[in-house]
Amino acid sequence: MKFTISNELIEKVEQLVQSKNDEAILDLLNEYHHADIAEILEDLNTEQASYIIKLLDSEKTSEILMEMDEGDREKILATLSTKEIAEEIEELDTDDAADMIAELSEERQIEVIAQIEDEEHKAEIRELLTYDEDTAGGLMAKELVRVNENWTVTECVREMRAQAENVTRVHSIYVVDGNEKLIGRLSLKDLLMASPRAHISTVYIPKVDFVDVNEDAEEVARIMQKYDLEAIPVVDENKVLLGRITIDDIVDVIKEEAEKDYQMAAGITQDVEADDSILQLTRARLPWLFLGLVGGIGAFLIMEGFKGTFEKYAVLFFFTPLIAAMAGNVGVQSSAIIVQGLANDDVKGSINKRLIKEMFLAALNGFILALFLFAFVWITKGSFLTALAISVSLVAVIIIAGLIGTFVPLFLDKKGIDPAIATGPFITTSNDIFGILIYFWIAKLILGI
Known part of the structure; x- marks a missing residue:
């Protein structure tokens, strides 16, 4: 229940x-x-x-x-x-x-x-x-069951009973040599089927997945997820068995990383919780809010530079929020897919191939949306050129936003920076600025202002 x-x-x-x-x-x-x-x-x-x-x-x-x-x-x-x-x-x-x-x-x-x-x-x-x-x-536990390759099956069972008293769950039985180096794992079925006098060296399985003690926790999580492991042994640089990591610890790592990425995508630079102090929450939120402020000032300066266009075609002003919103939305969508793919190790191949694919995808989406917007503007405002200028701008803005949303997280990942920082305010702000600039530049070009 x-x-x-x-x-x-x-x-x-x-x-x-x-x-x-x-x-x-x-x-x-x-x-x-x-x-x-x-x-x-x-x-x-x-x-x-x-x-x-x-x-x-x-x-x-x-x-x-x-x-x-x-x-x-x-x-x-x-x-x-x-x-x-x-x-x-x-x-x-x-x-x-x-x-x-x-x-x-x-x-x-x-x-x-x-x-x-x-x-x-x-x-x-x-x-x-x-x-x-x-x-x-930092993740591993010292409790595990290890057996020596030189033991007989009878000795092995006796030692396993003694060791198992201190182990909550016996996921695997690890085999080591005389120097405590990990050399394989032992199947319980093979152990039960073997002769009591047989040596473990004749029944163990030499193939065993393991991680280095200094391996990054996220990489450990990726390995365990990829190979569906409930536990994985940890070794030092000499392959000496030190401990094991179990799935419950990896679930915690995945959860913490997801929470961190979610906060970064929302524009929070530190790992904070709702009951943290006002000062801690302010320090975590303010940097990205300041970035948004700078982006807003940048958009203002761009729009001021096209003051003459506004005076002649005031209708363009009313579609500015739509263009900015579409740029931000497309950019966040593109970056979110890439960040998720990088986290799952699903993103492979060159950056150029990804950018070309995203360009065609954005162009298709932009063209479909632009057709609807073109019809709406032409019917409601009665101006073919105005409708054309706004709809063409939308296609261009969506393509650029998609490319930025794809390139930035891939670039950050190549530089060893968490790509999750690319989503949220960063992409939204940059695409707002580029979107508005492209929008008025294309509109001015088509309308001949």
Whole structure:
């Protein structure tokens, strides 16, 4: 059954917390999944949420905290002692543990790590904290099942049982040599079918996909998506097996990247959320708004330069918003398709081929739209030349807008700049300016002004 949060549920939880009815709180929340409880806590104030976190068992609250929004989680962690945070950390897989610790101040990180009793867990977390969060190393978990090629099947099964105790899900069994280098993977079916005395070297599969520990997180996501992988091993420059990345971490990467691209397309230069401060939101939005202001001033100067054209053919003025809007819309459409294709690694071939294809596509769309606009202007205004000038301008504007919308993201991608920046205000503003300039220049040429 789908979980649905309601005002009645939140009010009930608030009342139970206020009355400190611990038993009733435990009975109520016991029937919910940890992700549902996280959603409930996000609707409570920090004091109420912290009370519940301290009340529940660490095995459950550690999962709840990881499901919560980062901002809400940070507020709750600020109310917990270093010992309490360490207890939560010890229940988490190393990748989640490292992520949670990374949200703390440097001073608290040292204090929390010192409180972790499991020395191996502590050492692995410290290792993960050394990697950049946007790399494979920053995504990977140390928990996995690895077997040595020199073990017999009997030894392998015994070792796998011991290792599996610390692994939440066994996606794959990785095979290493005597130097801990990744050399392949092991099929559970082949393992079951093999003789107990057979060595793993005779049954393992040498073909295995892997990523370097310094590989960019987006590239890891692309590889896993392309090959439909639920998990992928991570190795160092010597191909020594370090850890693995699972699909749940990649889903988070894809989600974060989509949110970032959406904000950039909307003209927001930083990763911000609705509950961030006014100053943070202003810093994120103002640069693109300023670009729009500059674009508007540019359009004003262009229109002022064609003042004489306006005086003789005032009707041209009333079609200016239409031309500007069409230029902006076509540019955003073209850039959005290219940005999406680049993100999915679907855009291949030379830039010239893409530009030629877009030119023909824009010309076809522009011609169809121009026919309708020509008929409308001729019927309503009764001037063949005016209708011709406006409709021809529309075709030219649409073609140029399509070319700009295609070229800019491809160019940015070639230069190593996120092409998502090309969509939204950047393309809209540039196409508005070019569109208006082309519109009046062609109109002036056809009308002989």
